[in-house]
Amino acid sequence: MTSLFGKKPSGGGKSADDSRPGKSDRGDVTTSLEFTHVGDIGRSLAAAAGKIQVLEVSVEDVAAIEEAAVLYANANDSGAKEVLEEALDSASKSSDRLWRMLFDLYRLMGDRPSFEARGVVFAELFEKSPPIWDEATPVAVAPAAPKDAAPAVNLSGNLSGNARPQFEQLVRIGAKMGKLRIDLSRLRGVDEAGATLLSDTLDALRRAKVKVALLGARQAFSLLEPQLKVGEPQGRVFWLCALAMLQQLGEQAPFEDMAVNFAVTFEESPPSWDPPEILQPSPTDTGGITPKAEEGPVLKDGFVMDGVVAGGQPEVLRKLAVYGSERNAIEIDASKLKRLEFVSAGALFNQLATFQTQGKLNVIHHPNEMVAALMRVMGIDQVAQIEHKKF
Template sequence: MLTRIDVGIFSLFGKKDKQPARKPTEAESSQKKREDSRVQAKNENDYVQRMAAHATAMKIDAIESEMSSEFVKPLPFSGNTMPGPASQFLNTNVRSPDTQATKVPDTATHLGQPSMLPDIMGASTAFLLGAETVIGPVAISKSEAPLAIEEAAILFANGQTDLIEPVLLNAIAEDSSGEARLTVWGMLFDLYQVTGQRDLFENLSIEFANKFEMSPPTWRVGGSAENSQAPVARNNTIPSIAFPAKLDAGIIKQLERIKNLAEMSPVLKLEFARVTQVDPVGCGLLLNILKRLQKSGHKLILVGAPELAEKIQAILLVGRRDETEAPWLLLLEVLRLLNREADFEERSIDYCITFEVSPPAFVSPQDKVTTDHEETAAADETSSDHFVMPVLIDARSDTLGQNIAAYAHTHNPVILDCSQLTRMDFNAAGRLFGDLMPLISSGKTIELHSPNHFIVALCNVMGMTDSVRIVPRKN
C-alpha cells in the first residue's frame, strides 16, 4: 500500500493530467486585436450614429417649436386684419362716446354726420371722415351708399363682425337708408348666415316678410363660418407651395406658408419638382407637415412626389442609421400617399431591418391625395367658364391676381364666381382690384357673380362698381 508520503511524492513529481497552457501564436494575437478593434469601432460608430440621430431630432423639434402644433380645418375668418395702424387713420377731433363698444349712437346712421363708432374701428372711422384714401393703386372715395352700409362693409372686411349688428339694426329701426334699405336687410341676413346664427336669421325672415310682403332669403346649408367647407376649386385657383432645390432646414418659409394657406383653403398643392437634394432635417419637417394636413382633412395635390421618393431613397442604406428614422418614414409616407402599396411593403422591410422595429402599416389615403396629372384631368372634365374665387381673400392671397390674369388670357368676359367667397380683407381687396385694373384697361370685362351683400358694398366703397359688372345672387 502507498503511504501518505508516497502519495505526496507522486503528486509532486509524477506525470500531470493537464498539459501546460499553449501560448497564442503571433497570428492569433493579431487576429484577436483586429476583432477587438472592430468591436470597438462598431461601438464608436453606433455611438456616433445615435448622437447624430439625437442632434437631428433636436433640430427638427427646435424648428417646429416656432410653429403651431396643429392645423385646423379651413375657416373663412382669420381674425382682425386692419388696413393699417389706427393712428394713421383716426380723426382725433372726433370724441369717442362714453358707451360700451357695442353701442352705436343714433347719430351714427345719419348722412353727412361723422361716424361715432369707437376707436376700435381703426381705418373704418378715418375712411368715412376723410375724402379720399389710397390703398395700393386703387383710390378709395366716399360712395353714395348710406353711411351705415359703408361702415358695415368696412367692419366686415376687417373681420370685426361683433360691431356690425348694432349698426345695421339702428339703420333698420330708423328706416334711414331710403332706397338702399333692402341692402341693409340683406347685409344683416348675410351676417347671421356667415356667423351661423340661424335662430336670428329665421326671426329676421319673419320680420322681413311682414314688412315687405315678399319672400325672405333662405338659409343656405353649409354657408356659415362654423361648418363652411368650400368645394374643391379648379386647378388654377388652388394655393400652391413650391419647395426649393434643397429639402433641408431652409424650408421653414414654405412650412409657414402651408400653415397659413391651410387656414383658408381645404385644398393645397405641394410642388417638389425643383427638389434635387434632401437631408434628414428637411425630411422630418416635411413628414410632420404631411401628417398634420392629413389629420386636418385637407385634400393634397402632390407634384413631383414620385421623383421626391427617388431622391429620399438615394440617401438611404439598409443597416445604416445615421440618417435617423425621418427620411425612412417620409419615404414610406410618400409611397402611401401615392397608393404604391408594393413599394411601401418592400421599403418597410428595409426599414425594419435597419432599425429593428415594426414598420408602420399601409393605409390607403382614402382619395384625399391626387397627383398633378390626375387633378388636371379632373379639371378638364369639369371645365367651366367661371373662375372660382376662394372662401377668404386676405394678405396671404398673394397669387390670386396672377391666377386671374392667367385665366383672363383665354377668357372674356372674365367671370369671377363669388358664390363661395365669404370675405375680402380691406387691404387685400385694394390689391386685388389693383391687379384687375390692367385687365380692364386692356379691354377685358370683369364680372363678379353671386357675391354677398358685404362684397358688393365693399366694391361700391372702393369705387369699383363703375369698372366691374356685379351679378347679384338670385336670393
C-alpha cells in the first residue's frame, strides 16, 4: 500500500528531500498497509542521530528519485533505469544519491556495459574513481511489469481515518505517475473517518487529473450502503463516499437515484454526476504481488531480509515480529534484499513503527540504493536508522 510518510525526527540527519510535501505524523489504519500510531518518532532515532549518514539531494533530483523507486518496487526495472538516466543526462552535476541508485540498478539488472560506461562519465564529472562492479545477483521478477504500469496499492481489513498523511502521499505519487491502482476488494469495514479519507483521496486524485483503476469499488459500496438511511440526516460522509463509488463504477442511474435521496435527507444539493477518468486494468494485471516473498532467516548477529519481499503480510515480516519481540535493538541486514514491493514496504513500516512505540531502536544495514530510496518514499527512514553501504 502506500512518502507513505511523516515528520522527520528532530534529532536525525536531514537531506533536501526531507521537507517535501506529504510529510506529517503517523496514524492508525487497519488496511493491508498496516500503519499504526508511532508516538514520539524521534525518541529512538535521536540517540543514534550521529551515526546516520547524510546524503545531500538537490530539489531537482527528488522527483526522479521517488519515481524511479516506485517503478523499481513495481518490477519496472527498465522504466526506473530510463528515469534515472534521463535525470543524470539533463543535469550538469546531479546528486550523489542519484548516481548511487543508477549504479546499483545496473548491478541488479546485470548490466555491466552500462555500469562501466556510466563510470567513465562519473569519473570525468567528479574527478574521482567510480564505484567498482561487484556481481550482484540480478533480481528475479515474475513477470516484468510493463513500462507504463501503474503503482499499486492494496487495502484490506477495516479502513479508519488516521492514515491521512499516508493517503496524501498516495495522491502525490499518483500525481507524479499520472496513474494509480487501488484495490478495495479485501476491505471488511469502513468507519466514518475512513469513508471521509477515501472520499477526500478520490477527490484529490480527480483534481490532480490522475487516472485511477479502483478495483473492488463494488465491495466498498456494499460496506457503505447499510449506513445510508433516507430521511435520517446522519453519516453524511458515508453517502458521499458511496456516491463516489458509483461514479467510479460508472453507474449513472443508481447515482442519480441516490443523489435525490441525499438531497431529501440532508436538505442540500448533492454532488453532480462527473465520473473521473478511469484507468482500465491491464489484462495481465495480477494485483501487483506476483513475486513470491522470500523468507528472511534469523541469525545470531541480526535479522536477514533477502531476495524479493512482496505482499501485504509476507512471512518474512512475521518472523521479524518474533525476532524483535525479545530485543531492544532490531538489527536488519538488508544487504541481500533485491527488491521490496510497494505494499510490503507499508507492512514493514508498520512493524518497525510498532517496535519504535515500544522504545526500541531499529537499524537497517546496507540496503541497495533502489530499496533505500523506496524506504524513504514510504517513510521507513523515520522509524528506522538506515545505514548505507560505502559508495
